[in-house]
Amino acid sequence: MSSKVTIHEVARLSGVSIKTVSRVLNREPNVKNDTRVRVQEAVAALNYRPNISARSLAGSKAYLIGVFFDNPSPAYVTDVQLGAIARCREEGYHLIVEPLDSTGDVAAQVEPMLHTLRMDGVILTPPVCDNAAVLDVLEAEGVPYVRLSPDQDLGRSASVRMDDVRAAYEMTAHLISLGHTDIGFIKGHPEHGASHLRYEGYAAAMKEHGHAVREDHVEQGWFSFRSGFEAAERLLDRPDRPTAIFASNDDMALGVMAVANRLRLEVPQTLSVAGFDDTPGAKVVWPQLTTVRQPIQAMAAAAADLLLGGATQAEGDGAPPSRLLDFELVVRESTGPIG
Amino acid sequence: MSSKVTIHEVARLSGVSIKTVSRVLNREPNVKNDTRVRVQEAVAALNYRPNISARSLAGSKAYLIGVFFDNPSPAYVTDVQLGAIARCREEGYHLIVEPLDSTGDVAAQVEPMLHTLRMDGVILTPPVCDNAAVLDVLEAEGVPYVRLSPDQDLGRSASVRMDDVRAAYEMTAHLISLGHTDIGFIKGHPEHGASHLRYEGYAAAMKEHGHAVREDHVEQGWFSFRSGFEAAERLLDRPDRPTAIFASNDDMALGVMAVANRLRLEVPQTLSVAGFDDTPGAKVVWPQLTTVRQPIQAMAAAAADLLLGGATQAEGDGAPPSRLLDFELVVRESTGPIG
DNA sequence: GCTCGCCTTGACAAGGCTGTCATGCCTTTA
DNA sequence: TAAAGGCATGACAGCCTTGTCAAGGCGAGC
Numbered sequence: 001m002s003s004k005v006t007i008h009e010v011a012r013l014s015g016v017s018i019k020t021v022s023r024v025l026n027r028e029p030n031v032k033n034d035t036r037v038r039v040q041e042a043v044a045a046l047n048y049r050p051n052i053s054a055r056s057l058a059g060s061k062a063y064l065i066g067v068f069f070d071n072p073s074p075a076y077v078t079d080v081q082l083g084a085i086a087r088c089r090e091e092g093y094h095l096i097v098e099p100l101d102s103t104g105d106v107a108a109q110v111e112p113m114l115h116t117l118r119m120d121g122v123i124l125t126p127p128v129c130d131n132a133a134v135l136d137v138l139e140a141e142g143v144p145y146v147r148l149s150p151d152q153d154l155g156r157s158a159s160v161r162m163d164d165v166r167a168a169y170e171m172t173a174h175l176i177s178l179g180h181t182d183i184g185f186i187k188g189h190p191e192h193g194a195s196h197l198r199y200e201g202y203a204a205a206m207k208e209h210g211h212a213v214r215e216d217h218v219e220q221g222w223f224s225f226r227s228g229f230e231a232a233e234r235l236l237d238r239p240d241r242p243t244a245i246f247a248s249n250d251d252m253a254l255g256v257m258a259v260a261n262r263l264r265l266e267v268p269q270t271l272s273v274a275g276f277d278d279t280p281g282a283k284v285v286w287p288q289l290t291t292v293r294q295p296i297q298a299m300a301a302a303a304a305d306l307l308l309g310g311a312t313q314a315e316g317d318g319a320p321p322s323r324l325l326d327f328e329l330v331v332r333e334s335t336g337p338i339g
Numbered sequence: 340m341s342s343k344v345t346i347h348e349v350a351r352l353s354g355v356s357i358k359t360v361s362r363v364l365n366r367e368p369n370v371k372n373d374t375r376v377r378v379q380e381a382v383a384a385l386n387y388r389p390n391i392s393a394r395s396l397a398g399s400k401a402y403l404i405g406v407f408f409d410n411p412s413p414a415y416v417t418d419v420q421l422g423a424i425a426r427c428r429e430e431g432y433h434l435i436v437e438p439l440d441s442t443g444d445v446a447a448q449v450e451p452m453l454h455t456l457r458m459d460g461v462i463l464t465p466p467v468c469d470n471a472a473v474l475d476v477l478e479a480e481g482v483p484y485v486r487l488s489p490d491q492d493l494g495r496s497a498s499v500r501m502d503d504v505r506a507a508y509e510m511t512a513h514l515i516s517l518g519h520t521d522i523g524f525i526k527g528h529p530e531h532g533a534s535h536l537r538y539e540g541y542a543a544a545m546k547e548h549g550h551a552v553r554e555d556h557v558e559q560g561w562f563s564f565r566s567g568f569e570a571a572e573r574l575l576d577r578p579d580r581p582t583a584i585f586a587s588n589d590d591m592a593l594g595v596m597a598v599a600n601r602l603r604l605e606v607p608q609t610l611s612v613a614g615f616d617d618t619p620g621a622k623v624v625w626p627q628l629t630t631v632r633q634p635i636q637a638m639a640a641a642a643a644d645l646l647l648g649g650a651t652q653a654e655g656d657g658a659p660p661s662r663l664l665d666f667e668l669v670v671r672e673s674t675g676p677i678g
Numbered sequence: 679g680c681t682c683g684c685c686t687t688g689a690c691a692a693g694g695c696t697g698t699c700a701t702g703c704c705t706t707t708a
Numbered sequence: 709t710a711a712a713g714g715c716a717t718g719a720c721a722g723c724c725t726t727g728t729c730a731a732g733g734c735g736a737g738c
Contacts, residue, residue: 006724017688022726030686049454053396054724057693062392063455074619078413082438094456096403097436099421115388116402117433225623251623258625261600280413281620284564284590286597345694356718361696369716393694396723400696 005048014042025050052094056118063093065307066122068110068134070102075279076296080125080148083300091308093120100128107133114141121145121307123300126192129159144312146303151193158312158320160299164194167292167327168201171246171274174290174329176209178337180244180272184217186231186256188248192223198248198276217242221252228255236263236271243271243338250275250282250291257285257334268336278330287333295325344387353381364389391433395457402432404646405461407449407473409441414618415635419464419487422639430647432459439467446472453480460484460646462639465531468498483651485642490532497651497659499638503533506631506666507540507585510613513629513668514583515548517676519611523556523581525570525591531562537587537615556581560591567591571598575610582677583611589618589630596624596673607675617669626672634664 188195219231253275527534558570592614
């Protein structure tokens with residue numbers, strides 16, 4: 001029960017007023033170094049921690065950052081949390097998670113949260129980050145927010161993204177460098193912005209290396225295992241099948257692997273398979289999947305950083321800040337030279 | 340900017356004192372029904388939401404439930420959050436997530452959190468739930484907590500669990516009912532309580548159905564894909580291999596599937612494979628994995644329920660409350676009759 | 679030596695809500 | 709009819725911090 005040490009005790013022990021203690025705590029200027037040290041010692045001696053409720057009631061900060069999420073993969077969500085907390089802890093902020101039910105009226109769910117808890121900022125993950133109604137509520141409530149990998153309205157708010165086009169380009173180039181020329185592609189969910197970008201990168205790489213993008217080697221998928229499985233069946237169960245397949249995400253790539261297994265196509269000797277995202281599943285197949293790692297934790301940390309730095313508003317040039325992070329090509333065993 | 344509606348406005352509009360509004364908000368007794376309705380209407384009309392900081396500063400509740408987690412799978416963590424929030428929302432509670440760094444001094448990380456934010460309760464997931472130092476801190480700070488699937492010291496606190504023994508028993512019985520008698524088993528991480536329980540259930544089922552547990556058909560694993568893969572290699576690469584393998588979790592079962600693929604053993608015609616946990620990966624293989632679904636969301640909801648109901652303390656009989664939830668056998672395509 | 683202005687510090691109010699205690703009224707009991 | 713008790717409500721203090729503003733101390737410049 002070491003509880004209930006208040007700022008008053010600290011003030012008493014260090015022989016200053018509570019206001020001065022507050023100053024030291026908040027790293028405000030105009031405190032003599034001598035005094036500062038004395039206060040810090042008292043804080044340490046009493047094991048004092050300021051009470052967040054009182055702080056946020058009195059001041060403007062709530063020391064809470066919200067993470068809103070909808071639906072994406074658990075691995076993604078967890079990584080976002082880990083990345084965000086890493087940055088938040090440094091400044092004494094806490095993370096409050098708000099899973100949203102995307103089948104209902106998301107904006108209506110968001111409004112009460114913002115109202116009761118005055119969060120200092122919110123991190124929005126896809127696909128909530130593209131829900132205009134939610135953005136409206138956030139703006140109406142005056143809560144700063146950063147979007148992770150937004151798809152629409154890029155200029156509307158601060159955001160953190162990865163270069164999907166370039167990543168897809170490099171993955172395709174990797175396959176080409178292994179000697180592949182007939183590279184099948186499985187597109188992602190048409191409503192996700194990343195889908196278009198990834199296809200764009202693939203097409204650009206093919207073209208630049210002088211290979212045609214064969215329409216019958218490009219299939220539509222929906223980011224699900226099953227859709228990858230079905231697309232792969234169409235792609236592979238025929239004589240002029242591609243020698244490599246690049247799926248827009250790992251789940252679909254796993255679907256491709258499953259079909260390859262069924263058709264007794266050796267991976268990677270007969271068929272190379274590449275995915276995108278580096279989900280845990282990518283390592284849980286044999287052979288392990290070559291894929292693109294999105295630096296999710298780093299992206300979330302960057303988002304938290306923007307929020308904590310108060311840098312979410314448009315700057316002089318009119319554009320809200322946007323950070324572009326590097327991806328990483330993860331070459332494992334599912335891709336290899338032909339033969 | 341619909342912000343800043345306070346209890347005073349509500350009081351004014353409904354013609355009562357702020358205290359009465361407070362009573363209505365908190366469902367306290369001794370409010371005339373007439374008055375209650377009038378206040379509720381004013382609340383609705385003004386779209387009023389009490390400010391959590393003020394509430395927790397003034398009262399004893401913080402309206403925050405913590406979820407501490409360490410390391411387990413993202414799917415697990417996310418499910419816990421979803422389950423807990425479902426119950427918490429009903430009562431206006433929010434979820435605060437605290438990933439812990441298990442490589443460091445976990446208790447030292449927990450203490451400051453508890454100190455600044457006075458959470459009303461904490462949900463502990465494995466393996467933090469078995470960290471005695473953390474439990475000590477929680478108790479010292481007087482914060483109620485519920486452990487999910489704890490392994491040690493079961494009587495120490497309230498907990499929510501699943502019957503691992505019975506689930507493993509039933510899965511084994513399922514395999515036996517398909518005609519299998521030589522059923523291999525891959526144990527889980529020896530430091531996880533569930534490992535022992537699952538093995539126990541397997542062994543009991545074998546014995547009760549008159550089948551011997553062959554020591555050379557039981558392998559040690561560590562809950563990882565790789566350990567499952569390696570265990571499966573030892574189990575399958577020999578003439579007297581089992582006709583079915585029951586792995587203590589899905590990741591290891593996926594390892595078994597990978598080996599089966601490599602050895603060209605048809606699943607389930609030549610080899611049945613069963614897992615445990617029903618992770619997302621179970622559906623992302625072909626054929627899909629037969630497994631046991633742990634009702635994680637329901638367990639987390641039950642934990643939140645105990646916390647919100649204040650029922651975490653030992654009752655008259657001396658034992659803290661413990662809830663045992665039902666699992667579900669999920670039979671998919673990876674198990675079938677010998678043939 | 680005096681004024682000005684900066685640095686350092688403190689007193690006090692405010693923030694929105696709940697807990698405590700007091701009040702008035704109505705119903706029950708003797 | 710008077711006393712007692714229960715219910716419905718309100719006044720006010722207090723929760724712990726930060727923001728505002730004022731005050732005192734001290735060195736610089738005249």
